[in-house]
Structure formats: structure tokens, C-alpha cells
Amino acid sequence: ERILVINCGSSSLKYTLFDTERPENTAHGHVERIDAEGTKLVQTSARGRVESDVKERGHAGAFKSMLAALAHESHGVLKSSSDITAVGHRVVHGGEKFTNAVVIDDQVVAEIEALAPLAPLHNPVNVLGIREARRVFPKVPHVAVFDTAFHATLPSHAYLYGLPYSYYEEKGVRRYGFHGSSHSYVALAAAQHLRRRARELRVISCHLGNGASICAIDHGRSVDTSMGFTPGEGLIMGTRCGDLDAGVTSFLERTEGMASKLIDDLLNKKSGLLGLSGISGDMREVEKAADAGDARALTALKTFCYRVRKYIGSYVAAMGGLDVVIFTAGIGQGSAGVRASALQGLACMGIKIDEGKNRLATGGKEISIISADDSPVKVLVVPTDEERMIARETLRVKSRDVLVSASEAC
Amino acid sequence: ERILVINCGSSSLKYTLFDTERPENTAHGHVERIDAEGTKLVQTSARGRVESDVKERGHAGAFKSMLAALAHESHGVLKSSSDITAVGHRVVHGGEKFTNAVVIDDQVVAEIEALAPLAPLHNPVNVLGIREARRVFPKVPHVAVFDTAFHATLPSHAYLYGLPYSYYEEKGVRRYGFHGSSHSYVALAAAQHLRRRARELRVISCHLGNGASICAIDHGRSVDTSMGFTPGEGLIMGTRCGDLDAGVTSFLERTEGMASKLIDDLLNKKSGLLGLSGISGDMREVEKAADAGDARALTALKTFCYRVRKYIGSYVAAMGGLDVVIFTAGIGQGSAGVRASALQGLACMGIKIDEGKNRLATGGKEISIISADDSPVKVLVVPTDEERMIARETLRVKSRDVLVSASEAC
Ligand SMILES: Nc1ncnc2c1ncn2[C@@H]1O[C@H](COP(=O)(O)OP(=O)(O)O)[C@@H](O)[C@H]1O
Ligand SMILES: Nc1ncnc2c1ncn2[C@@H]1O[C@H](COP(=O)(O)OP(=O)(O)O)[C@@H](O)[C@H]1O
Numbered sequence: 001e002r003i004l005v006i007n008c009g010s011s012s013l014k015y016t017l018f019d020t021e022r023p024e025n026t027a028h029g030h031v032e033r034i035d036a037e038g039t040k041l042v043q044t045s046a047r048g049r050v051e052s053d054v055k056e057r058g059h060a061g062a063f064k065s066m067l068a069a070l071a072h073e074s075h076g077v078l079k080s081s082s083d084i085t086a087v088g089h090r091v092v093h094g095g096e097k098f099t100n101a102v103v104i105d106d107q108v109v110a111e112i113e114a115l116a117p118l119a120p121l122h123n124p125v126n127v128l129g130i131r132e133a134r135r136v137f138p139k140v141p142h143v144a145v146f147d148t149a150f151h152a153t154l155p156s157h158a159y160l161y162g163l164p165y166s167y168y169e170e171k172g173v174r175r176y177g178f179h180g181s182s183h184s185y186v187a188l189a190a191a192q193h194l195r196r197r198a199r200e201l202r203v204i205s206c207h208l209g210n211g212a213s214i215c216a217i218d219h220g221r222s223v224d225t226s227m228g229f230t231p232g233e234g235l236i237m238g239t240r241c242g243d244l245d246a247g248v249t250s251f252l253e254r255t256e257g258m259a260s261k262l263i264d265d266l267l268n269k270k271s272g273l274l275g276l277s278g279i280s281g282d283m284r285e286v287e288k289a290a291d292a293g294d295a296r297a298l299t300a301l302k303t304f305c306y307r308v309r310k311y312i313g314s315y316v317a318a319m320g321g322l323d324v325v326i327f328t329a330g331i332g333q334g335s336a337g338v339r340a341s342a343l344q345g346l347a348c349m350g351i352k353i354d355e356g357k358n359r360l361a362t363g364g365k366e367i368s369i370i371s372a373d374d375s376p377v378k379v380l381v382v383p384t385d386e387e388r389m390i391a392r393e394t395l396r397v398k399s400r401d402v403l404v405s406a407s408e409a410c
Numbered sequence: 411e412r413i414l415v416i417n418c419g420s421s422s423l424k425y426t427l428f429d430t431e432r433p434e435n436t437a438h439g440h441v442e443r444i445d446a447e448g449t450k451l452v453q454t455s456a457r458g459r460v461e462s463d464v465k466e467r468g469h470a471g472a473f474k475s476m477l478a479a480l481a482h483e484s485h486g487v488l489k490s491s492s493d494i495t496a497v498g499h500r501v502v503h504g505g506e507k508f509t510n511a512v513v514i515d516d517q518v519v520a521e522i523e524a525l526a527p528l529a530p531l532h533n534p535v536n537v538l539g540i541r542e543a544r545r546v547f548p549k550v551p552h553v554a555v556f557d558t559a560f561h562a563t564l565p566s567h568a569y570l571y572g573l574p575y576s577y578y579e580e581k582g583v584r585r586y587g588f589h590g591s592s593h594s595y596v597a598l599a600a601a602q603h604l605r606r607r608a609r610e611l612r613v614i615s616c617h618l619g620n621g622a623s624i625c626a627i628d629h630g631r632s633v634d635t636s637m638g639f640t641p642g643e644g645l646i647m648g649t650r651c652g653d654l655d656a657g658v659t660s661f662l663e664r665t666e667g668m669a670s671k672l673i674d675d676l677l678n679k680k681s682g683l684l685g686l687s688g689i690s691g692d693m694r695e696v697e698k699a700a701d702a703g704d705a706r707a708l709t710a711l712k713t714f715c716y717r718v719r720k721y722i723g724s725y726v727a728a729m730g731g732l733d734v735v736i737f738t739a740g741i742g743q744g745s746a747g748v749r750a751s752a753l754q755g756l757a758c759m760g761i762k763i764d765e766g767k768n769r770l771a772t773g774g775k776e777i778s779i780i781s782a783d784d785s786p787v788k789v790l791v792v793p794t795d796e797e798r799m800i801a802r803e804t805l806r807v808k809s810r811d812v813l814v815s816a817s818e819a820c
Contacts (some may be wrong), residue, residue: 099439117664157712157713157716160684160686161654162654163651163676164676165685165688173661175655230661232656234658236572237572241571245638245640246654246656248571249660250641254579254670260659260660260664266574271572275573275577280481290574292539299567303566304570306728310724312727318716318720346730350758382756407521
């Protein structure tokens, strides 16, 4: 099988090709700043690096360049784009409708589109990508894999806000959670690494990237997660504020006359590490400045880590115990300092880190265990691979679909 | 000393008289629905019950009735209102200015008034009460005791939101916390009951009333608390939603065209237990309905308790351990079911409840220990007494003030 995984953003196209028979043919590519001047495509694989100018504007142009790069004469990984056997699409919001990955047909497209009010920035552009891909690959199955689906198992006491119940029933206001592919991937990978079954472990997974979320996975099922109705709730992120007293927004409207669009912008693009530090939303920059003695950068760092620590505590309480903590994504994999500070004082919950191992686990492709040998809770650094998870889901759904069609044909 | 404690609301006046020489003279009184038809005053004390019609409108009328009741011929507790030696005022918001109770002078009044943007519903009416009381008792010291002051010890990583730092510096947007007098009172009372010093304990205090908040008290100092910039953040309350994705408000504005005032109203008056259950914001009603099999009431109850549980976990993480959990206020003192459900699964943090003791501890005036004898963490039910704490603070500040004046006069 050759599975193409597509992650379509408003001004970017990211893709990964997986070849189940030839793992060395895995290729990653991205086109950034679609619609701007001088758009470029970059693709990397064991066969070499492809760089090309994207001539045609819009997502159609990006798709064309992708096809050309994949089948590139010397550095390509396919003979022809018709070698692709399935396409997996990352879709941000599946609402309550999609609790699992699905084969895409016209109705599914319409339903994803109908969820736009819940994810105005993401679902419409995901649909754009699906439409374009179905045009380009009309003969293969397309599968939608939702960021929210892994969290479909949340119990109502975890997904309900304290709002009138009708806001949940009629308007769908509830905690959905995101980063599902990442949380489920690393939880599975950690269990395998520990030679345990995911189904017998209580896991807390900390996905700390530009977007950051944390998830309680109880015997294989997501039971709580820090992102909520939107991906803005929970942890402090690169530029998003995370948890906030809802009274702050009405204060800003009342006293500053700020319009709600401006407030949205403030909370999502000017807050988080960037807002607190005043330096950058990039953790490496913040750490550098903190090391150099910048007080606000240090405060930003501490506030970030403290919030992770509190969430870990609350999820231990939610599950009534804990077996594994996982760190993943850029910051989780890259920053030993953040990991140590987030876990500080948690020996009372059975979490003991081995600082030597922690320092060594930075940026590699391997899974590392960073807890002390006698730590009741195992702590792991696990490189995330959302694309691989999407590819797996795509294959799983595709073969199930084939089975169903076959059995219906009998 | 005879200390009058005043809690002045927009349509109510509550007061308590403490007589340090004659504890039997303690009297509680309240005037509700000031400005409505047929306003009544009710006062209770060991000397009997006083009920009277409040003839004059407004807070001035309520104060007059209070004076008459306190010096009531047969059921009064004072010979004359001039017997009062100090007045303590509950003030909701002290901002960053007031980290301690203070003797009130004109400047203090002006400063409390200047904090109105932070507490538009409370501070102006608190000032009204102060003005009236100073007019009526011009010769005695008046002391302002702030709900926020106990939380002045929060470290910056606990009080900062993930917003641009200028919003904190210039506009005072931060976590303040409330219910300070209650949290500090019960923490002190619990330590005394356990014959320990507050200064050597890590305490989590759960104030569960119509308003509800939870506080981490590390060696006597508040280090985190669930109410934030406003008293609307944190736990699910009678009619307030508590923690909420800030994205929900912009969703409601965008898709429902709801104005921010309407949203404020929704989140503060129609949410919480009332909104979730659809029955009542009163926990007794919700429990009754849940017992009778009402599914939504049961969901409301579970969601309420689950959130308390998560906060307990996060504060154990914040303090790196725990010695004492306290339940107080109407629900905390009255509902064994809520206490048991909030602590469910927390044996992993050393919290073991004795269900028999828990069932017995309901509504009494005494402190009860409800943890199992072998529980590493002690769990206590402690009747709160914010008025007594305000009286104590009033005395403390008054005598300090006398000392300072005396030493300045030397
Ligand atoms: N070695 C490192 N140390 C600290 N932070 C790192 C390191 N490498 C990457 N990061 C941080 O990770 C974040 C990006 O994470 P990533 O998972 O790539 O984000 P995204 O959510 O966009 O996928 C940035 O804040 C970056 O500074
Ligand atoms: N025995 C009880 N069982 C359960 N809930 C109770 C009990 N007694 C009082 N309550 C609840 O306590 C809440 C009021 O608490 P209280 O501390 O009086 O509120 P306030 O915050 O107004 O001071 C109400 O929800 C009420 O139903």
C-alpha cells in the first residue's frame, strides 16, 4: 500500500507518503505560504531533497507541485501518482457526529462542512483539501481522520461545561478535545515500548508543541483532555492563552471597548509564551532568554510548566492513579528543562525522574524512559507521528470498508 | 470589645455583633430585599429573636433598623449603639493594593471605590455600607477586611494568565481569588483541632456554598485558588459556570449574536447547578432530584464533584503533597454524598475517607474528622465563620493601629 496523508491548512499543504512495502520510500513535503509571492515546495525522503517553485496559485497549484515532487525523476518516491492506493485526510473537527475515522463520500464532505461553525478556521480549509484530492485521485478511497475522534470516549462529567444543558444539546457546546492522533499514537507507542498493553495502563500524555494539550488515557480510552470546545483552552501555548476566567473577556469589552474579534485575536495570537515573555512564542527563544537572565522569560517558562504540573495532578485524580507519563511534540521532546520543572514535586504521586536520563533524551527519534528505575510511574519521551497514525487509521478504515462491501455483496 | 461586622450587598445588609467579654451576646441579623415592598429585619441571639418591619427605604433605613434591633429592649444585646468599639467591613475586592486588612480613612474609601472596575457588582455597594456605617459610628475605628487579601501570597506563576504581560501590569488582569476569610478561618480552625500549627501543614480547603472555591494553603500561605479575576472562575457553582473555554463566549457572540451583557448573565445567573440540572441552583434540590432518578440532576451532581476532585489533584501537585483536606460552607458541611464523590479514587494521594464518620458529619456546629484512622491525609468538615474571621482581623488591625499611633506619639 502507498498511503498519502494530507494536512491542508489555510495557507499551507503538508503531506507524507507511506509505502508499506518500502519504508525507505517515506517522504515528507510541505508547501508554505500558498497564495503569497514565491511559494516553494520542499520534500525530503531517503531518495533526496526536492525543492521547487510553485507556479500556480491556490491549493490546486500546491497539489500539482506535490504530485510532481512525489514522482520526481531522480528524487521521487513514486513512478506515477496513480501508484497511490489511499489518501488519509487530517480533519480538525468531527463534532459529535464523527467518533471514528470514516471513508469519505459526498455526504461526509457535506457533514464536515456543516461543522464549520465549530471550527471556522479549520474545517472549511480541510474540505478544500479533500475536494482537491478527490479530484486528483478519483479512484482511491479517501479517509477522514479527526483530531477530535479519540476523545469521543470522554464521560459526560468531563465533557460538559457548567452551562445550561440546552447549550450542549442544541448548540453542541462541550469539550471536544484535539490532538487525538498524537495522543493515541504516543500512548500506543509507549505501551509497546514498555511491553504492556495500552488497555491495562493509566497514561497521561503531554503534547507540548506550538499548540499544546494534555490527555488522560485510562485503559486505552481518553477520559479527559485540556483542549475543549476550541483548541484555545488548557495549557499555555506558543501564542494562545489557554485557561482563562471568562470574566476577563467581558472586562475587556466593558472597560477597553474591545470588540470580540479583537479579543479572539488577542487570546489566540498574542498571548501564551509570546505574550508573557514579550520575546517569542517559540520555546527555544524563551528558554534562551530565561537562561540569559530575562525575568519575564523566566516567568513565562515557570507559568507554562506550573500549568502542565497542575493538569497532571488533576488527571491523576481523575483516573485514581497513574502508570505512565509521556512527553511529546517539539517542547515535550526537546526540552529537558520543561520536563523536569513540570514534574517537580510529583514524587508524592509516584513520579520520580532520573535527571541524567532526562538530559540525554533530547530531540532523538527514539523513545526514551527518563524515570528513575525505582519510580512507580514510568516517564517516557516519545516522538509523536500524527501522520503515521493517520495512515494507520486510513488503512484500518479502508480494509474494514472493503470487508463491509464484500459482505454486503454476498 | 464589641465588634460589629458588616456585609453590605446591593439589596441586603448582613451583620454580626461579637462581644469579646460576653460570647452569649453574639447576634446575627439580616435585612433582605432592601428597596422592595415589606422589607423585614431578622436578628437572632441568645437573648431572643427580633423581627421588625423596615420602614425607611435604602441602606440608611436598614442601618436604622439594625441599630434598633441591637439595642432592642428585651431581645437586644447592647444597651446603646455607642457601646460598639469597632466595625469590621467585608470588602470583596482589594486588588493588588490591599494585601491585608486596613483601618479605613477617606483615602482608603477612595481606593476601594477606585477598584470598582474590577468588582462592579460588589465594591461600590461595599463603599455604600462603609459610608453609612462611618456616619452612624463616627467615633470608632472601621476596618476593611478583603476577600482577596488572603490570596496576596500567590506566586506569579499561579496568578498570571497566559495573556500579554501588559494586561497584568497596566490593567490588573490576574487571578485574585475570593472567599479569603473563609479559607483562612477554616485552615486555622482545622490546624488547631489537629493540634498542629497551620505553618507546618499543606491544606486544601473546599468552600462549597452558593459560591464555591477551593484553595491550596501551603504552610499557612494561600498558593493557589480556583476563583480568579472574578468570582466566576473555577468550580461549578449554584448558578455560575466556573471554568469555561474562552472560545465559547466568542462562539455565542458570532453564531447567536448574543451581546456580552447577556452572556455575562448566562454565565453567572443561569449556569452552574441550575443550568445543568434544569431544576435548581440549590444543591439540596439537585440531590433530591438525583435521588429520585432524574438523569440531568445526577449529571449535574457528578460534574460538580468531578471538578472538585480535579482541583484537589492539581493542588496536591502544586504543593508537592498534602496533609489536610477541609470541606466547608453549605454543601461542604451539609452533603456527605458530595464529599464522598469528590474524594473518590484519591486513595492514590493518601486520602481515605471513613464513610461512617462522613455520614455522621452533617450540619453540626462542630468540627469533625471524617478520614479513616489510617489515612495519611486528614479530612475535616469545618463549619466556616467568615464573620468571626473579619472580627478577629478587625481587632488585630485596630490594636496594631493603636500601637503604631502610640509609638509615633513618643
Ligand atoms: N530542543 C528544543 N527545546 C525546546 N523547545 C523546542 C525544541 N525543539 C522544538 N521546540 C519547541 O517546540 C515548539 C514547536 O513544536 P512542534 O511540535 O513542532 O509544533 P506544532 O504544534 O506546530 O507541531 C516550539 O515552541 C519550539 O520552540
Ligand atoms: N444539608 C445540605 N446538603 C446539601 N446541600 C446543602 C445542605 N445545606 C445547605 N446546602 C447547600 O449549600 C448551598 C448554600 O451554601 P451557603 O454556604 O449557605 O452559601 P453562600 O455561598 O450563599 O454563603 C446551597 O446550594 C444549599 O443547597
